Amino acid sequence: METCYFDYNATAPLRPEAKVAWLSASEDLWLNPSSPYRAAARVHAHLVEARARVAGLFAVAAERVVFNSGATEANNAIFAHWAATLPADACIGVSPTEHTSVLAAAQHFFGERVTWLTLDGNGAVDVSALQNVLSERQLAAVSTMAANNETGILNDWNAIATVCRAQGVPYHCDASQWIGKLPLDRLQTCDFVTGAAHKFGGPKGVGLCLLPADNSGFMSLAGGSQEFGHRAGTEDVAGILSMVAALQAVERSTAQGRDEFLVKLGQVLPAVEVIGSAAQRLCNTALLIMPKFASVRWIRALEKRGFLVSAGSACSTGKHGPSTVLAAMGVEAAAMQRVLRVSSGWATSVADWLALAAAMAECGSELSAEADDSNSTVISI
Ligand code: PLP
Numbered sequence: 352m353e354t355c356y357f358d359y360n361a362t363a364p365l366r367p368e369a370k371v372a373w374l375s376a377s378e379d380l381w382l383n384p385s386s387p388y389r390a391a392a393r394v395h396a397h398l399v400e401a402r403a404r405v406a407g408l409f410a411v412a413a414e415r416v417v418f419n420s421g422a423t424e425a426n427n428a429i430f431a432h433w434a435a436t437l438p439a440d441a442c443i444g445v446s447p448t449e450h451t452s453v454l455a456a457a458q459h460f461f462g463e464r465v466t467w468l469t470l471d472g473n474g475a476v477d478v479s480a481l482q483n484v485l486s487e488r489q490l491a492a493v494s495t496m497a498a499n500n501e502t503g504i505l506n507d508w509n510a511i512a513t514v515c516r517a518q519g520v521p522y523h524c525d526a527s528q529w530i531g532k533l534p535l536d537r538l539q540t541c542d543f544v545t546g547a548a549h550k551f552g553g554p555k556g557v558g559l560c561l562l563p564a565d566n567s568g569f570m571s572l573a574g575g576s577q578e579f580g581h582r583a584g585t586e587d588v589a590g591i592l593s594m595v596a597a598l599q600a601v602e603r604s605t606a607q608g609r610d611e612f613l614v615k616l617g618q619v620l621p622a623v624e625v626i627g628s629a630a631q632r633l634c635n636t637a638l639l640i641m642p643k644f645a646s647v648r649w650i651r652a653l654e655k656r657g658f659l660v661s662a663g664s665a666c667s668t669g670k671h672g673p674s675t676v677l678a679a680m681g682v683e684a685a686a687m688q689r690v691l692r693v694s695s696g697w698a699t700s701v702a703d704w705l706a707l708a709a710a711m712a713e714c715g716s717e718l719s720a721e722a723d724d725s726n727s728t729v730i731s732i
Pocket of ligand 1: 360420423424450452496525527528
Protein backbone atom coordinates (compact mmCIF):
# COMPACT_ATOMS: atom_id res chain seq x y z
CA MET A 352 0.00 0.00 0.00
CA GLU A 353 1.37 3.40 -0.96
CA THR A 354 1.53 6.09 1.68
CA CYS A 355 -0.25 9.33 0.94
CA TYR A 356 1.36 11.98 3.09
CA PHE A 357 -0.76 14.85 4.40
CA ASP A 358 1.36 16.30 7.18
CA TYR A 359 3.61 18.77 5.37
CA ASN A 360 3.19 21.38 8.09
CA ALA A 361 5.00 18.96 10.41
CA THR A 362 7.73 18.25 7.88
CA ALA A 363 8.07 17.84 4.12
CA PRO A 364 9.79 15.03 2.24
CA LEU A 365 13.18 16.01 0.82
CA ARG A 366 12.81 17.53 -2.64
CA PRO A 367 14.81 15.68 -5.35
CA GLU A 368 16.86 18.85 -6.02
CA ALA A 369 17.71 19.10 -2.32
CA LYS A 370 18.75 15.45 -2.18
CA VAL A 371 21.07 15.81 -5.20
CA ALA A 372 22.61 18.96 -3.70
CA TRP A 373 23.10 17.31 -0.32
CA LEU A 374 24.68 14.13 -1.73
CA SER A 375 27.00 15.99 -4.04
CA ALA A 376 28.11 18.50 -1.36
CA SER A 377 28.57 15.72 1.20
CA GLU A 378 30.96 13.95 -1.18
CA ASP A 379 32.66 16.92 -2.71
CA LEU A 380 32.48 19.80 -0.24
CA TRP A 381 33.12 18.19 3.13
CA LEU A 382 36.18 20.23 4.08
CA ASN A 383 35.83 22.81 6.80
CA PRO A 384 35.07 26.08 4.98
CA SER A 385 37.26 27.97 7.49
CA SER A 386 40.40 25.86 6.86
CA PRO A 387 43.39 27.75 5.41
CA TYR A 388 44.14 25.74 2.24
CA ARG A 389 42.78 26.50 -1.21
CA ALA A 390 40.64 23.37 -1.35
CA ALA A 391 38.69 24.70 1.66
CA ALA A 392 38.39 28.12 0.06
CA ARG A 393 36.37 26.40 -2.67
CA VAL A 394 33.95 25.11 -0.02
CA HIS A 395 33.80 28.58 1.50
CA ALA A 396 32.99 30.01 -1.93
CA HIS A 397 29.97 27.70 -2.18
CA LEU A 398 28.81 28.95 1.20
CA VAL A 399 29.18 32.56 0.08
CA GLU A 400 27.23 31.78 -3.08
CA ALA A 401 24.49 30.00 -1.09
CA ARG A 402 24.12 33.07 1.13
CA ALA A 403 23.99 35.35 -1.89
CA ARG A 404 21.23 33.20 -3.41
CA VAL A 405 19.17 33.31 -0.22
CA ALA A 406 19.76 37.06 0.04
CA GLY A 407 18.58 37.42 -3.56
CA LEU A 408 15.41 35.43 -2.93
CA PHE A 409 14.55 37.55 0.12
CA ALA A 410 15.84 40.74 -1.53
CA VAL A 411 18.13 41.56 1.41
CA ALA A 412 21.87 42.16 1.84
CA ALA A 413 23.84 38.92 2.32
CA GLU A 414 25.00 40.21 5.73
CA ARG A 415 21.42 39.87 6.99
CA VAL A 416 21.38 36.09 6.33
CA VAL A 417 22.48 33.72 9.13
CA PHE A 418 22.42 29.96 8.62
CA ASN A 419 21.57 27.87 11.66
CA SER A 420 19.90 24.63 12.77
CA GLY A 421 16.29 25.72 12.25
CA ALA A 422 13.45 27.82 13.53
CA THR A 423 13.52 26.65 17.15
CA GLU A 424 17.12 27.76 17.52
CA ALA A 425 16.51 31.04 15.71
CA ASN A 426 13.35 31.88 17.65
CA ASN A 427 15.11 31.22 20.96
CA ALA A 428 18.12 33.26 19.87
CA ILE A 429 15.97 36.30 19.12
CA PHE A 430 14.28 36.29 22.55
CA ALA A 431 17.67 35.75 24.21
CA HIS A 432 19.00 38.71 22.23
CA TRP A 433 16.09 40.92 23.24
CA ALA A 434 16.43 39.85 26.87
CA ALA A 435 20.11 40.80 26.77
CA THR A 436 19.69 44.12 24.99
CA LEU A 437 16.31 45.62 25.95
CA PRO A 438 15.80 47.46 29.27
CA ALA A 439 15.29 45.14 32.26
CA ASP A 440 11.61 46.11 32.61
CA ALA A 441 10.79 45.93 28.89
CA CYS A 442 7.58 44.17 27.84
CA ILE A 443 7.29 42.31 24.57
CA GLY A 444 4.17 41.61 22.52
CA VAL A 445 3.62 38.04 21.33
CA SER A 446 0.68 36.47 19.56
CA PRO A 447 -0.97 33.72 21.65
CA THR A 448 -1.17 31.55 18.52
CA GLU A 449 2.61 31.19 18.13
CA HIS A 450 4.48 27.92 17.80
CA THR A 451 5.74 26.55 21.12
CA SER A 452 9.32 27.50 20.24
CA VAL A 453 8.20 31.15 20.40
CA LEU A 454 5.76 30.82 23.31
CA ALA A 455 8.24 28.95 25.49
CA ALA A 456 11.21 31.17 24.59
CA ALA A 457 9.18 34.35 25.22
CA GLN A 458 8.05 33.06 28.61
CA HIS A 459 11.50 31.76 29.49
CA PHE A 460 13.21 35.07 28.83
CA PHE A 461 10.43 37.55 29.66
CA GLY A 462 8.07 35.71 32.05
CA GLU A 463 5.35 38.09 33.21
CA ARG A 464 6.62 40.74 30.83
CA VAL A 465 4.99 39.02 27.84
CA THR A 466 1.91 40.89 26.61
CA TRP A 467 -0.41 38.62 24.64
CA LEU A 468 -1.59 40.34 21.48
CA THR A 469 -5.31 40.51 20.71
CA LEU A 470 -6.68 38.39 17.86
CA ASP A 471 -9.37 39.49 15.44
CA GLY A 472 -12.54 37.44 14.86
CA ASN A 473 -10.69 35.25 12.34
CA GLY A 474 -7.82 34.23 14.63
CA ALA A 475 -5.23 36.58 13.10
CA VAL A 476 -3.38 39.27 15.08
CA ASP A 477 -5.55 42.39 15.31
CA VAL A 478 -3.31 45.04 13.78
CA SER A 479 -5.31 48.08 14.97
CA ALA A 480 -5.30 46.77 18.54
CA LEU A 481 -1.53 46.27 18.23
CA GLN A 482 -1.16 49.79 16.88
CA ASN A 483 -2.99 51.15 19.94
CA VAL A 484 -0.76 49.24 22.36
CA LEU A 485 2.32 50.39 20.46
CA SER A 486 1.22 54.01 20.47
CA GLU A 487 0.96 53.83 24.27
CA ARG A 488 4.64 52.80 24.24
CA GLN A 489 3.90 49.62 26.16
CA LEU A 490 5.97 47.26 24.01
CA ALA A 491 9.71 47.14 23.34
CA ALA A 492 9.53 44.33 20.73
CA VAL A 493 6.91 42.28 18.89
CA SER A 494 6.86 38.69 17.64
CA THR A 495 4.19 37.10 15.46
CA MET A 496 4.24 34.28 12.96
CA ALA A 497 3.52 34.78 9.25
CA ALA A 498 1.32 31.69 8.94
CA ASN A 499 0.00 29.37 11.62
CA ASN A 500 1.18 25.76 11.56
CA GLU A 501 -2.10 24.36 12.91
CA THR A 502 -4.77 26.45 11.20
CA GLY A 503 -2.82 27.91 8.26
CA ILE A 504 -4.27 31.33 9.20
CA LEU A 505 -2.11 34.19 7.91
CA ASN A 506 -1.18 37.24 9.92
CA ASP A 507 -0.89 40.54 8.10
CA TRP A 508 2.81 40.61 8.95
CA ASN A 509 3.46 43.35 6.41
CA ALA A 510 1.06 45.68 8.27
CA ILE A 511 2.48 44.53 11.62
CA ALA A 512 6.02 45.29 10.40
CA THR A 513 4.86 48.73 9.27
CA VAL A 514 3.22 49.70 12.59
CA CYS A 515 6.21 48.38 14.54
CA ARG A 516 8.63 50.31 12.34
CA ALA A 517 6.60 53.51 12.77
CA GLN A 518 7.13 53.20 16.54
CA GLY A 519 10.78 52.09 16.26
CA VAL A 520 9.93 48.71 17.80
CA PRO A 521 11.82 45.64 16.49
CA TYR A 522 9.60 43.00 14.91
CA HIS A 523 10.28 39.25 14.59
CA CYS A 524 8.29 37.20 12.11
CA ASP A 525 8.43 33.41 12.41
CA ALA A 526 7.98 32.55 8.74
CA SER A 527 8.51 28.78 9.10
CA GLN A 528 5.17 27.96 7.47
CA TRP A 529 5.27 30.81 4.95
CA ILE A 530 8.65 30.16 3.36
CA GLY A 531 8.21 27.71 0.52
CA LYS A 532 4.52 28.48 0.11
CA LEU A 533 4.22 32.21 -0.48
CA PRO A 534 6.44 34.98 -1.91
CA LEU A 535 9.58 35.78 0.04
CA ASP A 536 10.54 39.17 -1.21
CA ARG A 537 8.42 41.34 1.09
CA LEU A 538 9.62 39.59 4.24
CA GLN A 539 12.60 41.93 4.23
CA THR A 540 10.33 44.54 5.85
CA CYS A 541 10.49 42.48 9.08
CA ASP A 542 13.53 43.02 11.28
CA PHE A 543 13.98 39.34 12.14
CA VAL A 544 12.68 36.44 10.04
CA THR A 545 13.09 32.78 10.97
CA GLY A 546 12.52 29.55 9.07
CA ALA A 547 13.40 25.86 8.87
CA ALA A 548 14.49 24.01 5.70
CA HIS A 549 12.55 20.82 6.39
CA LYS A 550 9.24 22.66 6.11
CA PHE A 551 9.85 23.35 2.40
CA GLY A 552 11.58 20.18 1.24
CA GLY A 553 15.09 20.82 2.53
CA PRO A 554 16.93 18.76 5.14
CA LYS A 555 16.14 18.68 8.85
CA GLY A 556 18.41 20.47 11.30
CA VAL A 557 19.12 23.39 8.93
CA GLY A 558 17.46 26.78 8.89
CA LEU A 559 17.93 30.45 8.44
CA CYS A 560 17.42 33.73 10.18
CA LEU A 561 17.28 37.18 8.64
CA LEU A 562 18.65 39.86 10.93
CA PRO A 563 17.98 43.60 10.81
CA ALA A 564 20.37 45.61 8.66
CA ASP A 565 21.94 47.01 11.84
CA ASN A 566 22.72 43.74 13.59
CA SER A 567 26.13 44.24 15.14
CA GLY A 568 25.13 43.09 18.65
CA PHE A 569 23.39 39.85 17.67
CA MET A 570 25.09 36.64 18.80
CA SER A 571 23.17 33.39 19.08
CA LEU A 572 26.13 31.08 19.71
CA ALA A 573 29.50 32.20 21.05
CA GLY A 574 32.69 30.71 19.64
CA GLY A 575 34.29 31.07 16.21
CA SER A 576 33.62 33.87 13.78
CA GLN A 577 31.34 31.91 11.45
CA GLU A 578 28.16 33.61 10.19
CA PHE A 579 29.72 37.08 10.68
CA GLY A 580 30.16 36.25 14.38
CA HIS A 581 26.39 35.92 14.87
CA ARG A 582 26.37 32.14 15.18
CA ALA A 583 29.54 30.23 15.89
CA GLY A 584 30.08 26.63 14.81
CA THR A 585 31.33 24.86 11.71
CA GLU A 586 28.74 25.36 8.99
CA ASP A 587 26.76 22.40 7.67
CA VAL A 588 27.66 23.19 4.08
CA ALA A 589 25.86 20.19 2.57
CA GLY A 590 22.74 20.99 4.58
CA ILE A 591 22.86 24.66 3.63
CA LEU A 592 23.35 23.94 -0.09
CA SER A 593 20.52 21.42 0.08
CA MET A 594 18.26 23.97 1.79
CA VAL A 595 19.06 26.55 -0.89
CA ALA A 596 18.34 24.01 -3.66
CA ALA A 597 14.95 23.33 -2.06
CA LEU A 598 14.21 27.03 -1.73
CA GLN A 599 15.06 27.64 -5.38
CA ALA A 600 12.85 24.73 -6.46
CA VAL A 601 9.81 26.03 -4.65
CA GLU A 602 6.92 26.96 -6.86
CA ARG A 603 3.92 28.92 -5.66
CA SER A 604 1.36 26.53 -4.20
CA THR A 605 -2.29 26.72 -5.19
CA ALA A 606 -5.45 26.00 -3.22
CA GLN A 607 -7.06 23.85 -5.91
CA GLY A 608 -6.53 20.43 -4.28
CA ARG A 609 -7.41 21.60 -0.77
CA ASP A 610 -10.54 23.41 -1.95
CA GLU A 611 -11.75 20.48 -4.07
CA PHE A 612 -11.15 18.25 -1.04
CA LEU A 613 -13.26 20.52 1.16
CA VAL A 614 -16.11 20.51 -1.34
CA LYS A 615 -16.03 16.71 -1.57
CA LEU A 616 -15.69 16.35 2.19
CA GLY A 617 -18.71 18.59 2.65
CA GLN A 618 -20.67 16.15 0.50
CA VAL A 619 -19.55 12.92 2.17
CA LEU A 620 -19.20 14.18 5.76
CA PRO A 621 -21.36 17.32 5.89
CA ALA A 622 -21.02 17.84 9.65
CA VAL A 623 -17.24 18.49 9.48
CA GLU A 624 -16.32 22.03 10.56
CA VAL A 625 -13.39 23.85 8.97
CA ILE A 626 -11.46 26.13 11.30
CA GLY A 627 -10.55 29.51 9.86
CA SER A 628 -12.53 29.10 6.65
CA ALA A 629 -13.34 32.85 6.65
CA ALA A 630 -9.72 33.83 7.27
CA GLN A 631 -6.83 34.35 4.88
CA ARG A 632 -4.94 31.10 5.20
CA LEU A 633 -2.31 28.89 3.62
CA CYS A 634 -3.66 27.06 0.59
CA ASN A 635 -2.11 23.74 1.64
CA THR A 636 -3.79 23.47 5.06
CA ALA A 637 -7.21 22.42 6.35
CA LEU A 638 -7.91 22.15 10.06
CA LEU A 639 -11.04 20.11 10.59
CA ILE A 640 -13.23 19.46 13.58
CA MET A 641 -14.72 16.06 12.99
CA PRO A 642 -18.34 15.63 14.08
CA LYS A 643 -17.61 12.53 16.14
CA PHE A 644 -14.74 10.34 17.36
CA ALA A 645 -11.43 11.33 18.90
CA SER A 646 -8.65 12.52 16.56
CA VAL A 647 -6.51 9.48 17.27
CA ARG A 648 -9.18 7.13 15.97
CA TRP A 649 -9.40 9.02 12.68
CA ILE A 650 -5.62 9.12 12.45
CA ARG A 651 -5.34 5.36 12.97
CA ALA A 652 -8.22 4.55 10.61
CA LEU A 653 -6.75 6.79 7.90
CA GLU A 654 -3.27 5.35 8.39
CA LYS A 655 -4.67 1.85 7.82
CA ARG A 656 -5.70 3.15 4.38
CA GLY A 657 -2.30 4.72 3.74
CA PHE A 658 -3.09 8.35 4.65
CA LEU A 659 -0.91 10.16 7.19
CA VAL A 660 -2.64 13.13 8.81
CA SER A 661 -2.13 14.91 12.10
CA ALA A 662 -4.13 16.17 15.03
CA GLY A 663 -2.28 19.49 14.85
CA SER A 664 -1.25 20.05 18.42
CA ALA A 665 -4.67 19.10 19.67
CA CYS A 666 -3.75 17.14 22.74
CA SER A 667 -1.44 14.31 23.52
CA THR A 668 -1.02 11.45 25.85
CA GLY A 669 -0.65 13.78 28.80
CA LYS A 670 2.53 15.46 27.50
CA HIS A 671 0.86 18.64 26.29
CA GLY A 672 -2.37 20.33 27.20
CA PRO A 673 -4.99 21.29 24.66
CA SER A 674 -3.85 23.34 21.67
CA THR A 675 -2.92 26.85 22.82
CA VAL A 676 -3.69 28.08 19.32
CA LEU A 677 -7.26 26.78 19.31
CA ALA A 678 -7.78 27.83 22.92
CA ALA A 679 -6.73 31.39 21.98
CA MET A 680 -9.25 31.25 19.15
CA GLY A 681 -12.01 30.22 21.55
CA VAL A 682 -12.48 26.65 20.27
CA GLU A 683 -14.20 24.52 22.91
CA ALA A 684 -12.18 21.84 24.72
CA ALA A 685 -14.51 19.04 23.56
CA ALA A 686 -14.12 20.08 19.92
CA MET A 687 -10.33 20.12 20.30
CA GLN A 688 -10.47 16.39 20.97
CA ARG A 689 -11.78 15.83 17.45
CA VAL A 690 -9.36 17.98 15.46
CA LEU A 691 -7.61 16.74 12.33
CA ARG A 692 -5.02 18.75 10.44
CA VAL A 693 -4.32 17.91 6.82
CA SER A 694 -1.56 19.72 4.98
CA SER A 695 -0.13 19.12 1.52
CA GLY A 696 3.08 19.98 -0.32
CA TRP A 697 5.25 19.57 -3.36
CA ALA A 698 4.46 15.89 -3.96
CA THR A 699 0.68 16.06 -3.37
CA SER A 700 -1.73 15.91 -6.31
CA VAL A 701 -5.36 16.98 -6.55
CA ALA A 702 -6.17 13.25 -6.95
CA ASP A 703 -4.49 12.61 -3.57
CA TRP A 704 -6.74 15.21 -1.94
CA LEU A 705 -9.85 13.65 -3.45
CA ALA A 706 -8.72 10.19 -2.39
CA LEU A 707 -8.31 11.55 1.15
CA ALA A 708 -11.90 12.79 1.19
CA ALA A 709 -13.11 9.36 0.03
CA ALA A 710 -10.97 7.64 2.68
CA MET A 711 -12.39 9.92 5.37
CA ALA A 712 -15.90 8.93 4.35
CA GLU A 713 -14.94 5.25 4.64
CA CYS A 714 -13.33 5.85 8.03
CA GLY A 715 -16.48 7.64 9.20
CA SER A 716 -18.54 4.54 8.38
CA GLU A 717 -15.98 2.22 9.96
CA LEU A 718 -15.80 4.25 13.16
CA SER A 719 -19.58 4.55 13.38
CA ALA A 720 -19.69 0.79 13.67
CA GLU A 721 -17.56 1.12 16.82
CA ALA A 722 -18.41 2.90 20.08
CA ASP A 723 -17.84 6.69 20.23
CA ASP A 724 -15.01 7.58 22.61
CA SER A 725 -14.42 11.19 21.61
CA ASN A 726 -13.46 12.07 25.17
CA SER A 727 -10.53 9.65 25.24
CA THR A 728 -6.92 10.88 25.10
CA VAL A 729 -5.72 12.14 21.75
CA ILE A 730 -2.21 11.71 20.44
CA SER A 731 -0.53 14.77 19.05
CA ILE A 732 1.80 14.51 16.09
N1 PLP B 1 7.71 27.76 13.99
C1 PLP B 1 6.69 27.20 13.32
C2 PLP B 1 5.54 28.05 12.86
C3 PLP B 1 6.68 25.82 13.07
O1 PLP B 1 5.65 25.27 12.43
C4 PLP B 1 7.78 25.04 13.53
C5 PLP B 1 7.79 23.59 13.34
O2 PLP B 1 6.81 22.91 13.59
C6 PLP B 1 8.82 25.69 14.19
C7 PLP B 1 8.74 27.05 14.41
C8 PLP B 1 10.01 24.93 14.70
O3 PLP B 1 10.76 24.40 13.63
P1 PLP B 1 11.93 23.37 13.94
O4 PLP B 1 11.34 22.29 14.76
O5 PLP B 1 12.39 22.92 12.62
O6 PLP B 1 12.98 24.10 14.67
